[in-house]
Amino acid sequence: MNKFGVSAQTLIAAAFGAAIMGSAFAVPKLLAPEAGAQPIAIQAPPGAPLSFADLIEKVEPAVVSVNVVSTQDLSELGDMDQFFEQFRGMPGLEDFFEQRREQQEQETPRTREARSLGSGFFISQDGLVVTNNHVVERATQIQIVMSDGREIDAELVGADPLTDLAVVRVKEPGPYPYVKFGSSKDIRKGDWVVALGNPFGLGGSASAGILSADGRELGAGSPYTDFLQIDAPINRGNSGGPTFDLKGNVIGVNSQILSPTGGSVGIGFAIPAELAKEVTDTLIQNGRVSRGWLGVQIGDLTPEFAEALGIEDVKGALIADVTTGSPAERAGLKRNDIILSVNGQKVTDSTSTTRLVAKLIANTKNKFDILRDGKPQSISVTVGERPADPNAISPVPGGANPAEPGAPSAVPGKMLPDFGVRLSPMDDATRIALGLRTGDTGLAITEVTKGGVFGEAGFEPGIIILDVNSRPVASVDAFERAIAEAKAANRSKVLLGLRVGQVTSYRTIDIPK
Known part of the structure; x- marks a missing residue:
């Protein structure tokens, strides 16, 4: 040197x-350094280990591979249709393959045996293992492979698809090495994390990285989870494996990756330890997770929506629709109500509201503070138990099956040049087709002109306007009165309640000057 x-x-x-x-x-x-200058000393960041070997050696015996055999429905119709296309128009062959296709449609769908793999970890010495629901879904056989190579049969204790968590129990008595859940709240963005699991069936693999972010929402498919984002490489087969902090505590359960290639690009997501422990404890005790159900379709009360409604410093969830026969309807909640708090606990958006309601015990009374027509009030709601598929419940009164969406009312309607839109009252056929209730009113958009307010906002004919600033609009005159009231209140935009297909949503539009 x-x-x-x-x-x-x-x-x-x-x-x-x-x-x-x-x-x-x-x-x-x-x-050459200046006189008296000292060489720059490059030091490792505080807390950065020289090696993760001691940590991995400590926790690895509790991490397992999960091998699964499941049944899978096998339908060859799609493949046959694709195969059939190349013979279309050929005499004889076309008739033959058409007959073969009809025969397949009448046959009972067959199943086949499918094999998959994932990861997991022991959380008790008597053999309870945590993994992902999607690893063991539809499993007929589950086998746990330990770090020392032992293969042990296991059985499902319980699973929760909505958080993608499951618990299985090995069939041979223990004791087994196990790890404990820690707290994801104790680590910060940039702190080291270590992921262990079974990527691509290799087994016993470890990777290290940092906590890249927390509180990640990954859409409607995971309504109850704020994921941890980690850059420790995880791949297919890592699902259900643990992510550790440097003390050897499980701070997350690996669940998903974001990748254009199918392999790790440094963006992985883990279920936080607090949620994982809460759900797994419930699965161990009950075999399932029961969630409270309100029966509403909700959206965020955005600052833009609040401005249109003339309310300030208010956070909450805006009810876009109420399911027929639901606890919400029985309690008297209505579309356009704004949920402010549940049992005194304030909500900030639709996600926080969904999670608060999910934690409520079915068939118990709960206090909902709401804002209706700008005035606060409280409503007592006896929540139900969330159905397996809430979307399967018909929103149409009497359980009627809605017809195909019909054309807007044939009434010519009225053109509003300032907005660049023609509106006409919604007819009964359209109301039924869109799954609306008896007595629901609205205006059908029958024409949109270029350069108008509606055209620039992307509206198209066929959309139904149900209300303006929470006021129902049964006629074009009612629409114009609502606009006049907004102008008189010095508002620059209005909030429209819209029906597109069988979904209610909200949009704001500017009021023409």
Whole structure:
């Protein structure tokens, strides 16, 4: 080493590299330090280990591979249709394959045996293992493979598809090495994490990275989970495996990756330990998770929506629709109500409302503070138990099956040049087709002109306007009165309740000057 802390080999290598790569990639010259200056000391960040070996050696015996055999429905109709296309129009062959296709349609769908793999970890010495629901879904056989190679049959204790968590129990008595849930709240963005699991069936693999972010929402498919985002590489087969902090506590259960290639690109998601422990405890006790159900379709009360409604400093969830026969309807909740709190606990958006309601015990009374027509009030709601598929419940009164969406009312309607839209009252056929209740009113958009307010906002004919600033609009005159009231209140936009197909949503539009 020379007096600058650089070895001779390093200097030779740098000079050689500069010579063969050209000046554009030349290594900068080392400058003599000024008098009294000290060399820059590069130190590892506080808390960064020189090795993760001690941690991995400690926790690895509790991490397992999960091998699953399941049954899968096998339908060849799609493949046959694709195969059939190349013979279309050929005499004889076309008739033959058409008959074969009809025969397959009449046959009972067959099943086949499918094999898959994932990861998991022991959480008790008597053999309870946590993994992902999607790893063991439809399983007929479950086998746990331990780090020492032992293969042990297991059985499902319980699963929760909505959080993608499951618990299985090995059939041989323990004791088994196990790990404990820690707290994901104790680590910060940038802290080290270590993931263990069974990527691509390799088994016993470890990777390290940092907590990239927390509180990630991944859409409607995971309504109850704020994921941890980690950059420790996880791949297919890592599902259900643990993510550890440097103390050996499980701070997350690996569940998903974001990847255009199918392999790790450094964006993985883990279910936080707090939620995982809560759900797994419930699964161990009851075999399932029962969630409270309100029976509403809700959206965020955005600042733009609040501005249109003339309310300030209010956070909550805006009810877009109420399911017929639901606890919400029986309690008297209505479309356009704004939920402010549940049992005194304030909500901030639709996600926080969904999670609060899910934690309520079915068939118990609960206090909902709402804002209706700008006035606060409280409503007592006896929540139900969330159905397996809430979307399967018909929103149409009497359970009627809605017809195909019909054309808007044939009434010519009225053109509003300032808005660039023609509106006409919704007829009964359209109301029924859209799954609305008896007595629901609205205006059908029958024409949109270019350059108008509605055209610039992307509206198209066939959309139904149910209300303006929470006021029902049964006629074009009612629409114009609602606009006049908003103008008189010095508002620059209005909030429209819209029906598109069988979904109610909200949009704001600017009021023409």
